[in-house]
Amino acid sequence: MNSLLRIPLNATPDQVERLHALQVxxxxxxxxxxxxxxxxxxxxxxxxxxxxxxxxxxxxxxMGSQMVCNAIYSVSRTGRLVYQHPASPFNLARLGDKPLPLLQFADTLPVYFDRHTLSVKAGQLSMFTLDGRMRFELALRPEDEASFHEKKLREIVLSRRSDGVYVLSFLLGDGPEGKEAQSDMPDGEIPEYIMVQETV
Incomplete structure (x- = not known):
């Protein structure tokens, strides 16, 4: 069973700027x-x-090699959502012989991390940015800290809330590794940071 842990980051204005640059x-x-x-x-x-x-x-x-891999992952999972999900209006079955619509990603797109680009040790979070590592103190509850060690880390996603606060979401699971997470795909709704441009 998967569990989702969301942690708001207490970022300074300078750190917010660096996180935004990474998002862009x-x-x-x-x-x-x-x-x-x-x-x-x-x-x-x-x-x-x-x-x-x-x-x-x-x-x-x-961007570094690993963040490029994470971007490929992001596009791959978006492709599955837009072109394969039964509820998507751009599902391949609906498109028929039409060319694939073009995916466009807004600057508000969540950023995917992995264990190479983000680490948590003893309440310290260290994450990749375009100009070096950024560190935060994390006040984790004991049960959340335990989850990090006991469960498999499936996904780490950085997103920005409407109030401007950056939040890290950790998707933790018990199942076998290698299975890609489907955390934001259950209803087939296309997120607002994805624009789908149909070809005429």
Whole structure:
């Protein structure tokens, strides 16, 4: 069973600026991947990695190798939601012979992290940004700290609330590793940070 832990970050104005720059940079990488998905009809994570990784590393050296991988993951899971979910208006079955619509990612897009780009140790959070690591003190409840050690970390997502506060969401699970999380896909509703541009 999966559990979701949300932690608001007590960020200074300077840290908020750095987190926003990371969000904007992450969206740029996702928007560079989207036309490849549209043209090739490939959004499987591994296949998409082979198609795009090298060029993305050259195009976005400041993002680092692992954040590029996380952007590929983000586009892959968005592709599954938009093109495969039965409730999506852009489901392949509905599109028929029409070309795939183009995915466009807004700067408000959540940023995906993993154990290489974010770590939690003894109440200290260390996370990747475009200009070096950023650190926060985390006041975790004992049961949350225990979950980190006992459960598998499926996903780490940084998002910004409407009040401007950045929040980290940790999806923890008990099942076997390797299964991709489906945390924001249950109803097939396309998030507001994704625009789908239909081709005429």
């Amino acid at each position: 940079g992450f969206a740029k990488v996702c928007n560079a991947i989207a036309p490849v998905v549209q043209q090739t009809k490939v959004w499987n994570r591994v296949a998409l990695h082979h198609l795009t990784y090298r060029q993305l590393r050259e195009q976005f050296p400041e």
